[in-house]
Amino acid sequence: MRGAWLAAFLRAQGIDPRQMFALVRAFLLSDLRGLHYTKATGTQPNHVISPLFFVVGQCLTLSAIASLVLFMRVEVFFFSFVNLSLGVVVIATTVLVEFQEVVLNPKDLEILGPRPINPRTYAAARFANLLLYVGIMFLALTIQPAIVGAGLRDSGIYFAPAYVLAAFTGSAVAVCLVILSLAALGNSETLEGWKTILAWTQIVLILVAGYGAQMVFRDKLSRFEIWGAFPPDWAAYVPTAWLARFVEQASVAPTYHTLTIAGLMLLFTAVCLAVTVACVAHLYKSMQPLTVHVRHRPMKSGRLGGLAYGPGSRLTFGPEQRVGFWLCGRLLWRDGSLRMRSLLPFSMPLAAVGLGIFTSQFANPMHEHDPALVTLPILAVYLIGLSVPHLIYNLTFNDDHEAAWILRSTPMQQPVGLGLGVCKAVMFWLITPTCVAFAAVSSWYWNDPLAGILHASLAWLLAWVMALAALWLAIPDLPFSRPPDRGGSTGPVLASLLLSCFAFQWGGLHYFFAASIWFWIASVAVALLLMIPLSKKADARFRKLAGGTL
Amino acid sequence: MKIDKPTLRSAKYQGLLIIGVLFGAACLAVTALFLREIFFEKYVRETFQPVAEHVAARAKSLATSRLAAETNPVTNSEIDALYDAWIQTDELDSSGMLANHLFEINSEHMLARCCRTLVIGNQQQRLQALKLLEFAPATEHADQVRQLAEYAREKSKRRAEDNLVTAADGLLARLPQGKTP
Known part of the structure; x- marks a missing residue:
């Protein structure tokens, strides 16, 4: 009965109900497969757990961390401010990342163009899909703060409805702004690259929330809570702060004025939604098939077989190393997903340094022996090295893996050169700048340049040892030769465990003997000695992977 | 009905899975509310080192006689330990001698x-x-003290902590009104 009423209503609006429901179903399947989130979550459309489920899970994890860490530690305003800000940022990036799947996809015309579907039906199906998608994200980001916040000591009975209203206004306006901006910008290659990176927003925010929670718990000066209690003047200009003030007012001392503000907020949201619907409906009517542009960039004959970048040529020996070096730099630069997956392990040393400095637990291990003060700086040194096997392992997986047949069929005199080239690129582009930054920060913080340089040099040397060990133990195939798959982001568990045990034993010696010059001399000697057997093992491993040599 | 991999991958089951997770999240949030006092609120406090005997003795001597501060002046490194003792010990310094001395130093x-x-x-x-x-x-820090007192008053009022509201009101009443020259 209800279905018949709905069908009659849709027909009265000039919408074909059968076509609309079929289209909504197809769009929903497309949402579940989430093109960009497939790359970020490592989940494929054929897996039982869909990428959309992972995105919802990430939103829930993020809001759970933020809500539970702040619960009872801060007041209504700051609790609402943090959760509303997180919600708005995440929902905006979610719509931005999956804009084509959720809002507007010119490729639809290739399938739907020849079929008798009127623009109204198509627009209705698209809007229904958008509503469902944004609704799920909104619920995932709002449900926990709305319930948990109601239990704050200073919140009243109106907290939950006020929070939901504020979150709805913030999310709806953010979604409208994203849709209108992207509709105005149109399709662009640069935007596609950004979408791949933005697909990692939730994962990065979860890391920030996780490490941030550590900071909140460990900081003896409670700077975060004090900042929230006495926010700086500029915070008053942040739109989510206005929404948080509304939640505070509604939950602490609601008046008729609060009710008027709530009505105005709803009116403003309705205006934004109406403008967006009108704009997008116009776009649906005027949608044109996608045109593909091909770029030809032939290489100059003089550059064939060499590397355009000077230091790259000087660092690499033999064609295999040059190929590895060039491929690594090129693919890391081009493939945002690969870059994000590879850079993720570097969040740990970064967090150790940040956490150490923020909580005043970053003392110079050469002068200080209190474990509470030197654990984080020592950990940072070894975590830089330990991120390398994970990174090298990740470089096996790549979107353009089908081109790896060229590597497999190329006659190579030294197959290990390919891996060494990759390692040298990693050391040159990532590890060296990281170590230079570490040396600068620690020298400044410790007021001891020698200690800073020694620690950074040890991190660099350890990273090279780890890179060689990774070539032997961690990589499952030739570099860039496998498709990205689930588990790619977690890294080689057994090899990581083995190398971690080794690195942390070294770290233990570091703690006891950092003040002695003999520790540093012995460390260099051990690292140099380890390189000999590791190079041989890596060579044997690559001969096996390449299936023999010339 | 047979539930196999293709069935689980269908839009209907994926939708149900998402609804189930959202429901689970709501349950987690409600559980947090039930654990408010026994888990969350229990750990929300400023952590102080236990007052050492020599600090307690020093605090007591400073609170009872001005001579103690004159013969053996309080150093900057002692301030935090004495502050911790002050906050943790009720009726330590009813005359305010120690508190005055701490504010004089820093x-x-x-x-x-x-x-x-x-x-x-x-x-x-x-x-x-x-x-x-x-x-x-x-007179010297009227604005800062007023800001802190008002913050404490507002926070306590919202939490219905009447004794704190009274204390904050008393403090605010004692502060000089208007702008200090």
């Missing part, structure tokens, strides 16, 4: 410590911090 640091206690401390700690603020130099 009033900015003492105000920062009081601010921290008022923001993250439990009810008892915040009450002690408000009592300590009564001895802050009102």
